Amino acid sequence: MKLVNTSVKRPVGVIMIVLAIIALGTVSLRNLNVDLFPKIDLPIAVVATSYEDAAPQEVENLISRPIESSVSSVEGIQTVQSQSQSGSSLVVMMFNNGTDLDQALLNVRESVDQVKGMLPDEAGEPSIMRFSPDQLPVMWVGLTGDQASELTKVADDQIVPFFERQSGVASVTVEGAKEREIQIVLDQSKMQQYGVTAQTITQALNSSNQSASVGDVEKGNKDLQLRVTGEFESVDDIRETIVQTESGGTIHVDELAEVNDTYKKSSGETLVNGESAVVLSIMKKTDANTVEVANNINDSMEELEGELPSDVQSDVIIDTSEYIKMSISSVVQNILIGGIISFLILLLFLKSLRATIVIGLSIPIAIISTFTLMYFTGETLNVLTLGGLALGLGMMVDSSIVILEHIYTYRQRGYSLMESAIKGASELAPAVIASTTTTLVVFLPMVFVEGIASDMFTPLALAVSFSLIASLIVAVTLVPMLSSKLLAKATQESGRRYWFNRVLDRVNNGYRSVLKWVLGHRKTTVFGTLAVIAGSLALTPMIGASFIPSSDQGQLQITVETAPGSSLAHTQDVTEQVSRELEAYDDLLETSYLNVGGSGGGGAPMASSGNQATYMLQLIPASERTKNTDDVVESISDDLSAVPGAEISVTATNSAAGTGDPVQISLKGPEHEVLRELADEVTGTISEVNGVHNATSSAEEGVPQMSINVNSEKAAMYGLTEQQIVSQIQLQFTGQTAAQYREEGDEMNVTLMYPEEERRTISDVENMSIQSESGAAVPLSSLVTLKEVQGPVTLQRENQQPQVNVTSEILDRDLGSVMSDVKQKLNHMSMPEGYSYEIGGQAQDMADSFRDLSIALVFSIFLVYAVMAVQFENFLFPFIIMFSLPATVVGVLGGLFITGLPLSIPAFIGVIMLAGIVVNNSIVLVDYINIVRREGKDRYQAILEAGPSRLRPILMTTLTTILAMVPLGLALGEGAEMQQPLAVTIIFGLTISSIFTLLLIPVVYTLFDDLTAKITRRRKKAE
Template identity: 60%
Template structure:
């Protein structure tokens, strides 16, 4: 090949090109974005709307349904889901793959704006945003040491504006703070005596809190604009607001009501390490570097810390960048260990530091070149892409080994250094290119299929592909050039080493095995079939799962009290829990308590729910694993009285939703609730099912007010007037807002606490009739206590109830199969359906996508080999090395106790391209020898032992390069472990079958080829 000859003749040019590539690689590395996992580009949008204090039924009827109706006809919309809970509505829209989400978001905003006017008056403005399941806070900061309102003020005025200006920061949210508001406490009886009501006060306040432009006047040669400023500027302005009574008297507001600033009661509590705190959560921009953004935030915290009050402390509660850095460093360590293993193998086989250096240099060049290609294709440095480099560390030297081995052989035959390099490299370059190409083409289908599997593993596939392309280029350019310069003394024959003697024995033994299998061909094929069949029988025992979770040293505690429990009672329980957590002070770095917070920063939280987020100290500083600590904490907290406590290990896995999720759909919520109860009852005894629950299991006490229209109309009242009066009494009413010292302050009308704290207060709540008379609510309405839903779900504009469950010691696939078997026995009424979702559904879809990718990969591997050999039969010979991989894959997963997961499946696809490489080298050399007039039998006996050395070298370097990942060394290695185990066992076993089975298959296909040729020759004659 001209490229090989040019590289040998012009070494300076090759070295300059390599130097330029290395320099560009280091520049690219500095600019690569670092993250934990690849970005998953899912076309999902969400519309969030607050509806203060509204019950889930009202949220669904008045907010969720109108918004659903507005967006349901959008083009490309596949799934429409809504979640209605107290005070908040969430509408999720999943669009077809390929839809431009930016354009879709514009259409969603336009559709939602058309229904904004029909939403309730006290509903918030619908917020349309892109939904990213990975868009979680990258850092959480605790601010403690002062009152919540002071901490809120410090956070709003000093921290948030400064932190949001830092590079990569998208937004900073605040939780746990308190704000001041002006409360106007009214006496409804006194107001009624003056002929006033709440609405008249609200109207007066709004009219008094106005500013307007009133034209302009001339002053000299200038126009001066006139502005009438009537806005409130202080509480005194509100107190001095003049109220005109029905009799015409003019009174100041503070004469008929109590007006004062008070702290807003949010019903939430936030604590960091048992101290009341305000918590700031930082979100990064979509394309920002997580580690760099977190570093920017930490630097900003250090800069602003001296300006905080002396008694205010600021500390990092959670920092995801730390786990990312530890994970990436672990993978880098695995790359170094794998590289050292590969180099040790080379040194063992080659017996020469120079020869080892010639091949070993291909590893760093391939890695550095990969960084350049990653940068220009927009990939990020993450656990999977770096894991791809660790997985490919052994494969990077395969092509170089085969080329160098042939160069050495020609050198030992007496060729000059240049001629040996040229001839040896040129002879096997086509086979090496074909081998590398078969490995590369298996990744193409992964990139082309749709779904989460492609989103996750395309970056890994690209990374390995880039590394192999770079190593291939090195093997046909740099290796021949370096060999012609450095191997002068290295390849001179000397005394035989112990390893040479060992290889000699292996070669002779292998030659004897070849003679045996060529003599007993049918027995060899039959034994292979039995081995494959036995391995297939193991598959049901292995099981399946989605994606392994990663241990990031975080634990979550969910505390559930009886629905409707007051905040003070919840605080008593959490105090008891916090006391028990003090016993784990040796392993807990920081813990964060949140009571009553809603989802996604919305309303909808409940004072009877609390959660702890615990960050453990570094793994090297504790003897127990995260799971062991979690189990100890769980055992300690199960005896807490008055609450259900669930302790779980937070993972950095990519599973979506619960492992098991049964989605029930139909027309009536009551029927769905009954079906859900039956499903829970049926699956709770399935082995491996943990804590099955229905989304309707949780209910909260609710007082339903049923207004009698005839009685109400007798007093001149409408149902809306009754609702307004009850709302005013029990949740207050926002009258207006004003600005004071740059802060916007809310002005609310409220009633005395002692008038709205009990059921009796509700029954006797005074309702103002048309004549001004105050009548008790119970005289015009029935009041009944019921159990109301906590959350109402809908999918595609139909009610939905979900049954969810975790899994224990069994694999996800087996548990899912048992659940589906139970569900098939359940008789569903007409119009009611079920679907198994959650991680089980994601796993099924991903496995389906990867199965299609595997089929295409096998076809592409065959096509590449058909082109290489210019023959349709020889590729079939080589493809017979593939069934044997089942023996290694099934045996490896069974021995290590790992289920068949997405990473393991990707490993199977990779094997389709890797295991044929040895067979290609072997069959190609048999053909070369036969073209040199060797008989078939002699060619096989010569080619086998001759190619055994490079086959062993490539196999052992590839396998040992992956051993650190297979052992799961370091944090973040869990995702690559099944992939590495699959390749190690699959390649090892397949290599053995390749050396023994492929020569036998070669003879069968050669006989077939002769018969076919003879048949056509006779037809021609």
């Protein structure tokens, strides 16, 4: 080949190109975005709308339903889901894979604009946004100190602006902050005494708190703007605001009410390691590097420490980049270990340090070249792309080994170094290219795989492909060039390592004996192989299936939910008991973060509740503890089951899944009440299944409510409207913002409210008076009907039909086995007419991915056959070679069974990769049998000569590939769980397949050769 000839004769040019690649790869590596997993493209859009003080039923009928109807016609929509709860609506649209989300968002915005006029006047502006996993915080920083108000001020004034200036930071959210408020606590008796209403006070505050431009006057040759400044300059100004009484007199606000400069009553509490704290959750920009953003924040905290007050301490609670860095480090370590193992294997076989270096150079050059290609294709440096490099490590030297072996052959025939390099590399270059192509083409069908499987493993496929292409180019250019310069002494026998030669001789003799036996017992060999394959298939039910292996990130979440309507104080009492139980795990905990009554930092745009609390726990690194995260989850769950008065669920945080709960059952039907009853029945039923953990229903118990129905006719008799009555009740029990007060650039509410002792009990509602337009006090009980009811918490719909979800985690069992039992349980349940269920979550994603990957596997096998048919220019020999594939099943299923791993998406990807890898040894063997037969030897002798002579290169390529993957197969280090099934699949599959290749393929070759001869004889007779 011209390329080989040029590279050998112009070594300086090759060296300069290699140096340029190394330089470019180094620059690319520095600029690659580092993350834990590849970016998952979830085509999801969200429409969030507020509707204050509205019940869930009103929100559903007046907000959610109109928006659902308007967006359902948008092109590409797969599912429309809505959640309606008190005060807010959330409509979630899931689009088909491949949908242009930017265009879809424009279409959604147009649809919402068309229906916006139909929404209630009190409803907020619908907010339309895309959902992305990148919207989750990358870091939580806790501020602890004596005064929560001081912590809030420090966070708002110093830390948030400082952090938001750091490179890559999108926004910083403060949780547990104290909001300053000027409270005007009204005295009803004095207001009645002076004939003053709350509306009068509000008007007085607003009229005294105005600034306006009232014109211009001339002064010499200048115009002076006239401006009346009447804004409050101090809290005393609010106290001294003049209010007109009914009799025409005047009185100050502080004579009618108590004016307090205080903080708004908190709806929750935030604790870090048991201390009251303010927590800052930091979001990164979409295109920012997670590790770089976290490093910027950590570095800036050191700079910030000196500027904080002495009684304020800042600590990182959870830093997601720590696990990323540990995972990347462990994968790099596995790559180095695999590289060293490959190098030693080569050294053992080649018996020459120089020859080993020539081949070993393929690895670093291929890896560096891959970094360059990854940079220009926009891929990130993550656990899977690095894992792809680790998996391809042993395969990177295959082409170089074959080329060098053939160069050795010519050198031993007496050719010069230059001639040996040119002839040896040129002759085998086409075969090597074809062999590498069979490995590469198996990834082509991945283009047609959609969803999570494609998003996560296409980058891995690209990394492996890039590395193999780079190693192929090195094999046909750099290896011949270096061979022509460095292998003068390498080909001379020095008598070293005779022990390994003797070992290889014994292996060769043993293989020759076994090969003779299988050729003499062809039927026994074939039927024995079929029996072994059938036996391995019988292991399938014992192996099970799962979606994506969970990684031990050491993050736990504990959700505590007290009875609906429980007060914040009661929930805090329960969390104190939970915290006492968690003290037993202090030696395993690095940090703990508790949010009572708040949103918990999850970022969901739905309202929080005082009956809920969320713990976020960070365990010490996996290398420093004896228990994995799932064991800790089970142990804590058992301990907390004894805590009374609350439903407590403990789950492990796993960012790899990204698809919701493992088990998700969607119940659909016309009535919410019936669905709620069905959901309770389903929850109880599936909880009996072994492995189901924390089965919960989205149909929460109703919140106790006091329903107030206004009698319009009685209200009209007193000159009152329903709105006026609602407004006065709201003022009595919630308060009302009367004005805004500005101080030193900060703006705060001036709120009218009544004393707490007058708005606490049901009797306060019943004894309340409503002021009419004439000033008369009318008892509320004479205007309304009071009734205590249970109000729903959240109403859900899917595709414009009521829906309730039952979800669950799994423990100690694989997802496939659990779902099989769950489906059996559900099939025995009787559903009312018009009601049905669907399986969703990870179980559905797993089924869809397995289906897509099965199709991809079939196409991969066809493409491998097509490449071999082109290489051999024959249809029969590729067909013979393909018989090495069925035996792979034995290794794959046996390996998963031995290691206790279920069949997962990574394992399936490993099977697809094997389709391109295992045929390479068969290609080498069958090709050499044909070469020997063309030299005039009979079939039997050709097989006995070709088998043992090709055993050495087959052993070299197989051992370098297998042993380089052993560190990943052992799941050494953080984050290796993701690649372990893939590595195990290839290790066991390639090992068993290589054995069958060396024994079964010669037998199949003879059978088809006999069949071909028989068909040929019949044709001759017919002619």
